[in-house]
Structure formats: C-alpha cells, structure tokens
Amino acid sequence: MTVHSFQEHFDSLIDREISIEPKDWMPDDYRKTLIRQISQHAHSEIVGMLPEGNWITRAPSLRRKAVLLAKVQDEAGHGLYLYSAAETLGISRDEMYDQLHSGKAKYSSIFNYPTLTWADMGAIGWLVDGAAIMNQVPLCRASYGPYARAMVRVCKEESFHQRQGFEIMLTLAKGTEIQKKMAQDAFNRWWWPSLMMFGPPDAESPNTAQSVRWRIKRLTNDELRQKFVDVTVEQAKVLGLDMPDKDLKWNEERGHYDFGAIDWEEFKNVVKGNGPCNKQRLETRKQAWEEGKWVRDAAMAHAEKRNARKKEAAKAA
C-alpha cells in the first residue's frame, strides 16, 4: 500500500464513522493533535483533583466528605483512562508528566482558580463538571477508538459529580441567609471561567475545522458554550440564584439565550500562566512527583525481591 492509499483508506474510515484504532495507519498530524488533546485532557483531570482536594478535610458532614472523596478519586481514575489512551499513540507516561511539569503541556484553565468556600464545591460540581460533560458526551463518538471508549467510561461516572454539586448548591441556596449568600458568591466567581472552559470563540480557533473533519471534535466551541448557557440558566432558576450576567436575555428569534461579553483577556492571561493558582498547581504536582519517587523505586525493588523469593521457593520445591 502506498502512502497515498493509506491516506485514502484513513479518510474513508473517518467518512464512514468507523473507529481508528492504535495499529491503524494515521496522518502524523492526526496522531500529534490527538496526543496533545488527550494528554492535556488527562492533565486536566489530575490537576482538577487539587481545587476540590482542598476541601475534603473541611466538608461539613461525613456524607459530604465521603462523596467529595469519591468524586476526587474518580478524577484520578479519569486521568488514568486518558493517559492510557494517549499511550496507545506512542508517547510514554514519563514524557507526558515531563511536559506537564515543564509547562510545555497545558491543562484546562478552569483549575487555576482558587476554592475559597465550601460553596465552591457546589459551584464546581454544578458548573465545571457540567461544562465538562457537555464537552465529553459528543467525544464518546470521537474517531479514535481508545479516546472514545475512555470518554464513555468517564461520562458514566461524571453524572454523579454534577448532581452532588447541584445538591450542595440547592442545600445552601434554600438554607440560611449566610448560606444563600455564600452560594451566590461562589456562582458569581465560577460562572465566567466556566464559560471560558469551552475555549476561544470559533472565529479565533484555527484548529477547529480540522478537528471537526477528523471527528475529534463534534461541536464547535461556541455551539457547546451556547448549549451550556441555555441549560444552566434554567437550572439556576430552580436554585433561585441570580445569573451573574446582566446582559443575559432570552432571544425568541434565535431560540437561545443571548449572553454578555466574555473577558478574553483574562482567559489569555490565565492560559499564559498568570491565573491566581497556576504557580501553586504546578508546584504541587512537581512536588508530588518528586516526593513520590521513593515509592516508585521501592515498589520496583519490592517486586524484584518478591520475584527472587518466588524463584528460590520454586528451586527448593
């Protein structure tokens, strides 16, 4: 098969909605883009454990603590599913960690914001996981098999994440005056960064067209963002909280909510590394990796000892 017909075969698989698997021929750019997208998605899950990990020891009840622990545990698992998928494309785990720790690889900008109150746990579960779900459901049909299958697993586990967040917001919003204020404040702080999670506007997103053609992106940034706004405004009504956007208005003609301007300067700044917690998040990850080295080494040494003992026992038998 010539390279030319490899490309044709690949294109016909994409067109016929047939999955590309690890051993299939694929264009270099497709492989590179997927490695970047999947590994950054994985990094986001792992770094994403930190803002919520911050409140595990201060959860207001045992039930809330157990639930938050389970959620954060899930995020670690999601990171694993995605690292595994990325590794099928020919990059090693160590290389991906190196890219994260050196700042070469990015993770979702939303995790560079601080969790200041317990209500932030509610806002994050409701809005951040909500936005993530909106992005991840279409990816269950992504063209690359391992990525799509990882997404299916993730989506099954993600819906409790959003529900626990919404439940926290509901309890607070229907609680005392102080609780309601705390919920509104968290909503105010997490709303706009959540909208930014969907990425820059389509007009400023040059990679979108190719990603859509390759079926590693099903809906555009603006399309997903609009869906999210429409759905979340209705949920906010149930909470009885004010939308942190004075320009939000139902547009009868479009059949969607019009919403206010997003501060893209803030987004660019946070992506560049100047968000409130960028430095802290990266330091924490680097520290965990460095301080965990003895565990990695010890596990290997222990495995070797166990193996040697087994061999001795087999010889003696």
Added chain:
Amino acid sequence: MAQQEITKKSEWPLWEVFIRSKAGLDHKHAGSLHAADAQMAIENARDVYTRRMEGVSIWVVESKNIHASDPSEANSLYDPANDKIYRHPTFYNLPDEVKYM
C-alpha cells in the same frame, strides 16, 4: 551506568487490564495501567477499573506480551472467510413446516 539502571528500574512496566464484570461473561479489555509487578497490577486494576463493582475477575497482561494482527493485512488475512457464505444459516432454504431449526 548505575544511574541509568536506576532510572530504568523506576519506570513501571505497562499492563493491559481485562475484566469479567459478571459471572458468565467474557473478560473485556478495560484499559491499561503501570505497575511494578503482576500483583500490584491486579490491585491497581481493582482500584481504578472497578470502583463501581464492575468486576468479578481481573486479568492483567504485560502489554509487551500482547501480540496483535496487522490491520493493513486484514484484507488478505480474512479474505478466505468472505466467500464462504455457506457458513451462515441464511444460506439454507428450509420448508416452512420445519420447526425449531
């Protein structure tokens, strides 16, 4: 030389994980993970792939021990099967009176 060995030793090998979710079903490929040895691989697989009781049995195989067919050879590898349609029940026409077949 010793430094290289230490670095190599601390990179845990990659394992593929297969899980039987319920008695009576096959093991299905669930994903992969890194672990120092088989026992650790099974324990880790339990932790990361069966948080919701999705497993009664776990198999782990070092990824390097998986042998796979080449997808670009699929045509020639599977070609003989394509024209043997008599292997399918629909190839045979039976009278309507025949039951349970």
